[in-house]
Amino acid sequence: ETGVTQSPTHLIKTRGQQVTLRCSSQSGHNTVSWYQQALGQGPQFIFQYYREEENGRGNFPPRFSGLQFPNYSSELNVNALELDDSALYLCASSSPSGQATDTQYFGPGTRLTVL
Amino acid sequence: GDSVTQMEGPVTLSEEAFLTINCTYTATGYPSLFWYVQYPGEGLQLLLKATKADDKGSNKGFEATYRKETTSFHLEKGSVQVSDSAVYFCALPSGGYNKLIFGAGTRLAVHP
Numbered sequence: 001e002t003g004v005t006q007s008p009t010h011l012i013k014t015r016g017q018q019v020t021l022r023c024s025s026q027s028g029h030n031t032v033s034w035y036q037q038a039l040g041q042g043p044q045f046i047f048q049y050y051r052e053e054e055n056g057r058g059n060f061p062p063r064f065s066g067l068q069f070p071n072y073s074s075e076l077n078v079n080a081l082e083l084d085d086s087a088l089y090l091c092a093s094s095s096p097s098g099q100a101t102d103t104q105y106f107g108p109g110t111r112l113t114v115l
Numbered sequence: 116g117d118s119v120t121q122m123e124g125p126v127t128l129s130e131e132a133f134l135t136i137n138c139t140y141t142a143t144g145y146p147s148l149f150w151y152v153q154y155p156g157e158g159l160q161l162l163l164k165a166t167k168a169d170d171k172g173s174n175k176g177f178e179a180t181y182r183k184e185t186t187s188f189h190l191e192k193g194s195v196q197v198s199d200s201a202v203y204f205c206a207l208p209s210g211g212y213n214k215l216i217f218g219a220g221t222r223l224a225v226h227p
Contacts, residue, residue, distance in 0.1 A: 006158075033214065042204055042217030043159070056212035090158055094213070102213055103149070106159040 002027050004093050004107035012113045013081050021076040021110045023091030030095060031055070032074040033104060034066060037088040049074055078112075086114045117142045117209040121218035124202075128195055128225050136190040136221045138179075138205035148172075148181055148188040149206045149215070159204065162190075195225045 005024045013019050025032050031050045035043035045058035049068035063079040072093070078085055088111050092104035122137040140148065147166045151159040163172035168183035179190045188205060205218040 035215075040220075042206075042219050043215070045214040045216070048212050048214060050212070056210060056214055058214065088158075092159075092215075102208070103147075103161060103164060104213075104215060105161065106151070108158040 004091055004105055006089075006091050006107040006110050008110060009108070010111045010113075012115065014115050015081055015083060017081050018077065018079045019081060019112060021078075021089050021091075021112070022073065023076070023093075023107060024073045025091075025093035026105050028095055029093035029105070030072050031093060031102075032068055032072065033092045033094070034074070034076050035090040035092065036060075037090055037109070038084075039087070043090055046076070081114045083114050086112060088112075117146075117207060117216050119205050119207060119216055119218040121203075121205050121221050124220070124222040126221060126223045128223070130197055130225055130227050131194045132225075134190070134192040134195045134199075134223065136203055136205075136223070138188045138190065138218060140186050140188065140205070140207055142186075142207055142209070145183065146207045146209070148179070150177070150179055150188070150190050151204045151206060151217075153202045153204065153220070155201070162203070195223070197225050197227055199223060200225045 033048040034046040037043040047057040048055045052068045068074045088109045092106045094102045094104045149164045150162040152162045163174040165172040165181040171180045202220045206215045
């Protein structure tokens, strides 16, 4: 069984640029969630995609957007990068069963540095 | 709103010492509770979970019991190893779509 994978591993951008991060969900999982983890802090929820639709969103501005594809892989796009966007971006997949007990499995993350 | 509070770190222990990392939560209802671990330079790994009150989650010698009365989910291990050095996060799902809310994390350093 293949786990959650993310690409790229590391990325360096400058302020104002745009970035796309990618995530492949674990086999059999149809839900993908994205989190931002600033240095020394816990992850913060950005949004979630379920069957190609945004299913929930955290307190992030609209310049954070996403997509989910028919194979359940996902992209996170960030426009007009700011210095504070420097963080580890984590993708997690899960398979909702209708119960509030679904476990999320995380990928290794993409480290984004904005200069 | 829902929240998770963890004891502040870092926690520094000698090998084979007993570990406790405190976690308390505020939540509507009785959500599942999780402990995740993050090793240096890596993503999060699920360490253990409990899905209802009085459940005990366990994995790799770590244990945590879901205490509804004290709204706590403290992580324990009887004898830590150097390889347990990592950051530990307590978390709970919130909202209809089960977004995870994390504590700030507790860094554990185990010395030989």
